Amino acid sequence: MVEDYDVLIVGAGLGGLALGCALVSNGRKVCLLEARPGVTRSKRGLTLQPNGLAAVRKLGLLDRVARIGSKTAMIAWHEIGKKPLATLDYSILDHPHNHLLTVVPSDLELVLREAFSSRGGIICESTSFRDILSNRSERVLVEAERNGSPVMFSGRIIVGADGENSRVRQALGIPARVKKYPDHFLLMLAGPVASLQLEARQYVARGNMAGFFPTRDSTYIFYYLPNRTVAEFKLRGIESFKKQLAEIEPDVSDSLSNLGSWGDVAGVSARRVDVKSWVSERAALLGDAVHALDPSWAQGANLSLQDALALTNTIERCFELNDFTAAKLKDYEKERRKQTEFVQNQAERTALFTTTESRFYYWLGKRVLQRTGRSKTLMRTALQASCGLTDHFSLREKIRFIT
Numbered sequence: 001m002v003e004d005y006d007v008l009i010v011g012a013g014l015g016g017l018a019l020g021c022a023l024v025s026n027g028r029k030v031c032l033l034e035a036r037p038g039v040t041r042s043k044r045g046l047t048l049q050p051n052g053l054a055a056v057r058k059l060g061l062l063d064r065v066a067r068i069g070s071k072t073a074m075i076a077w078h079e080i081g082k083k084p085l086a087t088l089d090y091s092i093l094d095h096p097h098n099h100l101l102t103v104v105p106s107d108l109e110l111v112l113r114e115a116f117s118s119r120g121g122i123i124c125e126s127t128s129f130r131d132i133l134s135n136r137s138e139r140v141l142v143e144a145e146r147n148g149s150p151v152m153f154s155g156r157i158i159v160g161a162d163g164e165n166s167r168v169r170q171a172l173g174i175p176a177r178v179k180k181y182p183d184h185f186l187l188m189l190a191g192p193v194a195s196l197q198l199e200a201r202q203y204v205a206r207g208n209m210a211g212f213f214p215t216r217d218s219t220y221i222f223y224y225l226p227n228r229t230v231a232e233f234k235l236r237g238i239e240s241f242k243k244q245l246a247e248i249e250p251d252v253s254d255s256l257s258n259l260g261s262w263g264d265v266a267g268v269s270a271r272r273v274d275v276k277s278w279v280s281e282r283a284a285l286l287g288d289a290v291h292a293l294d295p296s297w298a299q300g301a302n303l304s305l306q307d308a309l310a311l312t313n314t315i316e317r318c319f320e321l322n323d324f325t326a327a328k329l330k331d332y333e334k335e336r337r338k339q340t341e342f343v344q345n346q347a348e349r350t351a352l353f354t355t356t357e358s359r360f361y362y363w364l365g366k367r368v369l370q371r372t373g374r375s376k377t378l379m380r381t382a383l384q385a386s387c388g389l390t391d392h393f394s395l396r397e398k399i400r401f402i403t
Contacts, residue, residue, distance in 0.1 A: 001152070002141070002152040002153065002154050003031065003151070003152065003153045003154070004029075004139075004153075004154050004155070005029045005030060005031040005122070005153065005154070005155045006023075006028040006029040006030060006155060006156055006157075006319075007020075007023055007028055007029070007030045007031075007155050007156065007157055007158075007159065007315065008030075008031055008033065008140065008142055008153055008154075008155035008157070008158045008159070009030065009031070009032045009033070009158075009159045009161055010032075010033045010129045010158065010159065010160050010161060010162045010167070010168050011032075011033075011034065011160065011161035011162035011163065011289075012032045012033075012034035012036075012109075012113070012123055012125075013109070013161060013162075013163070013287070013304075014105070014108060014109060014112065014287075014301050014304055014305065015161045015286050015287035015288075015301075015304030015305065015307060015308050016032055016159070016161030016162075016286075016287075016308075017032070017109065017112035017113060017116055018055065018059060018112060018304070018305050018308035018309070019159060019161065019286065019307075019308035019311055019312060020032050020116045020121050021059050021061070021112060021115050021116045021119065021121070022058075022059060022308060022309060022312035023121075023312055023315065024116060024119040024120050024121040025059075025060075025119055026312070026316060028315075028319075029120075030116075030121045030122070031121075031122045031123075031124060031153060031155070032116070032121065032122070032123045032124065033124050033127045033128075033129055033142075033144055033153070034123060034124065034125050034126075034127060035126070035127065035128040035129075036125065036126070037125050037126045038125060039106050039109050039110055039113070040106065041104075041106050042104050042105040042106040042107075042189075042266075043187060043188060043189060043264065043265065043266040044104075044105065044187035044188065044189065044220060044222070044266050045102050045103065045104060045105070045187075045189065045213055045215050045218075045220025046102065046103055046104070046105040046108065046220075046298075046301055047100050047101070047102045047103075047213060047220075047298045048065070048069070048100065048101045048102070048103065048108075048301070048302060049100060049298070049299065049302050049386075049387045049388060050090070050093060050095045050097045050098060050099075050387045050388070050389060051299075051302050051303075051305075051306055051387055051388030051389060052301060052302030052305045052306070052388070053097035053099075053101060054095075054096070054097055055302075055305035055306050055308070055309050056305065057096075057097070058309055059115070059309075060115075061111060061112070061115055064111050064115075065101070065103065065108060065111055066101060067216075068103050068104070068107045068108065068111060068216060069101040069102055069103035069108075069215065069216055070101070070102050070103075070197065070213075070214040070215050070216050071099050071100070071101050072099060072100050072102070072197075072198070072199060072200050072213070072214060073089060073090045073091040073098065073099040073100070074087055074088070074089055074090070074198070074199035074200065075087070075088045075090075075100075075199065075200045075201070075202060076199050076200070076201045076202075077201075077202050077203075077204070077369055077373070078201065078202070078203045078204075079203070079204060079205065079366070080203045080204065080205035080208060080210075080248055081205070085204075085366060085369050085370055085373065086369050086370055086372060086373020086374075087199070087373060088372070088373065088379060088382075088383060089379065090383060090387070092376055092379060092380050092383070093380065093383055093384065093387065093389070095387075095389065100200070100213075102200070102213045102214060102215050102220055103215060103216070104189065104215055104216075104218070104220075105301075124144075124146065126146060126147050127144050127145070127146040127151065128144060128145045128146075129142065129144050129162065129167050129168060129171075130142075130143040130144055130145055130150075130167075131143045131171050132158065132168075132171045132172065132283075138156070138282075138324075139154045139155060139156060139282075140154060140155050140156070140157060140158045140282045140283065141153075141154050142154065142155070142158060156282065156318075156319070156324055157282050157283065157284065157315060157318065157324050157329075158282065158283050158284075159283070159284050159285070159286060159311065160172075160283070160284070160285040160286070160289045161285075161286050161287055161289065161304075162289060163287070163288045163289060163292075164178065164271055164273045164288040164289065164292040166285060166288075166289035168283070168285065168289065169275065169285055169289050169290075172280045172283055172285075173280075174275055174276060174277055174280060174285070175275065175276045176273055176274065176275045176276075177273070177274045177275075178271055178272070178273055178292075179271060179272040179273075179274075180269065180270075180271050181227075181269070181270040181271065181272070181294055181351070182226055182227050182228065183224060183226065183227060183269065183270045183294070183351065183355055184224070184225055184226065184227040184230050184267060184268070184269050184270075185222050185223065185224055185267065185268050185269075185270070185295060186222070186223040186225070186241075186265050186266070186267055187220075187221070187222050187223075187265065187266040187267070187268065188220075188221050188222075188259060188264060188265045188266065189215070189218040189219065189220060189221070189258075190218060190219045190221055190252055190255045190256050190258065190259060191218060191219065191254075191255035191256070191257065191258060192214070192217060192218055192219060192255065193212070193214070193219050193251050193252055193255050195251045196212055196213070196214045196219055196251065196252075197214050200212065200213040200214065201249060203248050203249065204354055204362075204365075204366075206356065206357055206358075206359065206362045207225075207226060207355070207356070207357035208224065208225065208355075209223070209224040209354055209355055210222065210223045210224070210245065210248050210249070211223075212249050212251075212252060219252060219255055221245065221252070223241075223245070224355050226357070227269055230267070234262055238259060238260070238261055238262055238264075238265075241259075241265075242256045242259055268295070270294050270295055270351075271292050272292060272293055272294065272344060272348065273288060273289070273290065273291060273292035273293075274291070274341075274344075275289075275290045275291075277326070277333070278290045278332065278333035278336070278337065279326050279329035279330055279332065279333055280326050280329075281324070281325060281326050282324040282325075283329075284311055284314075284315075284329050284332060286304060286307040286308060286311055287300070287303070287304035287307055288300060288304070290340075291303065291340040291341070291343075291344055293340075293343060293344040293347050293348070294344075294347040294348050294350075294351045295347070296347045296348075296350040296351040296354060296355070297343060297346065297347040297350060297386045299343050299347065299386070299388055302388055303339075303340055303343060303388060306336070306339075306388065307336055307340075310332055310335045310336050311332045313332075314328075314329060314331050314332035314335075317331070338391045338392075339388065339390075339391040342385075342390075342391045342392060343385075343388060346385060346386070346393075350386075352365075353365025353368065353369075364402070367402065368401050368402060371401060371402075372401065377400075378400060378401060381393070381397050381400075382401075
């Protein structure tokens with residue numbers, strides 16, 4: 001027996017759910033295939049930036065999402081153990097959402113799931129994508145496994161929203177280049193801190209970086225260290241790490257008691273994904289499946305939300321024309337590729353300055369940050385880029401950051 005839908009989406013993460021919400025709002029019959037049995041409480045935070053917030057608004061979910069997050073317009077940058085470097089003020093942006101909203105990802109996922117299901121969407125949990133089967137019809141035939149048993153699905157189009165190791169991408173035979181960065185991030189949620197409700201804070205030193213962002217009921221902390229030092233670092237124990245965090249940001253000293261072991265801390269190593277094509281016949285990819293990036297700009301989820309809206313528009317045109325060829329789906333890639341590659345490249349360059357062990361690059365990074373903090377023009381230019389509101393720097397703008 002084959003389960004038939006208009007659109008099949010593999011991966012019920014934020015990008016897949018956003019795409020599903022937009023499509024079911026247009027009356028499409030959509031099924032999300034998700035390998036996980038449900039939503040697990042996140043151990044980290046997620047910052048929605050102006051581009052992501054604009055996408056959430058277009059989904060009609062901004063009020064609901066705002067209630068689960070903490071809004072801030074300021075990030076204060078400090079050198080660890082030394083003086084402040086700059087304060088970046090997002091309110092100077094000429095944008096209806098000129099602020100940040102930090103949420104717990106699992107909370108955001110639950111909001112999107114509820115919206116998707118209430119609009120008629122179907123989520124098949126514990127269902128793992130296996131392969132795309134050859135057939136002569138105008139439908140995509142998908143083989144999956146649900147709770148250990150084979151199951152078949154069909155749709156007019158399949159979308160891979162299944163991450164940097166996308167099995168849909170592999171099934172389609174789309175070549176991908178994966179670059180592993182020498183970076184590792186420890187991510188965690190500590191208790192709430194009153195002083196951080198007014199501003200987020202980031203601290204840097206040569207080869208080290210830490211960030212402290214308010215969520216509604218907690219404090220999102222991320223901590224950078226070189227990948228080669230992770231095992232040795234963890235041998236010192238969680239209490240040693242908590243002491244180090246309190247030395248960096250004394251205001252969190254009384255909010256770390258919930259971090260009882262390394263099991264309360266998530267870890268992630270950064271990768272970049274570049275693909276030859278975002279689309280194929282009756283198939284498309286979005287999010288990390290096509291443009292995973294260094295987390296320095298915290299843009300991964302935000303770009304995925306933008307992808308979802310752009311792909312929705314393209315899929316709707318495909319339904320109108322009854323044309324799901326790669327040539328028609330390419331409109332989506334043409335709309336999105338330039339911006340995502342710009343963000344990938346600039347996030348990579350930012351990491352070179354903010355997580356570097358090089359004396360020269362660290363000095364240059366501090367210089368750029370201090371110049372940006374002193375000039376509203378430079379700050380606006382930098383924030384427009386890091387918030388996904390532009391897809392290029394002019395030569396003049398590049399020169400002004402360093403001279």
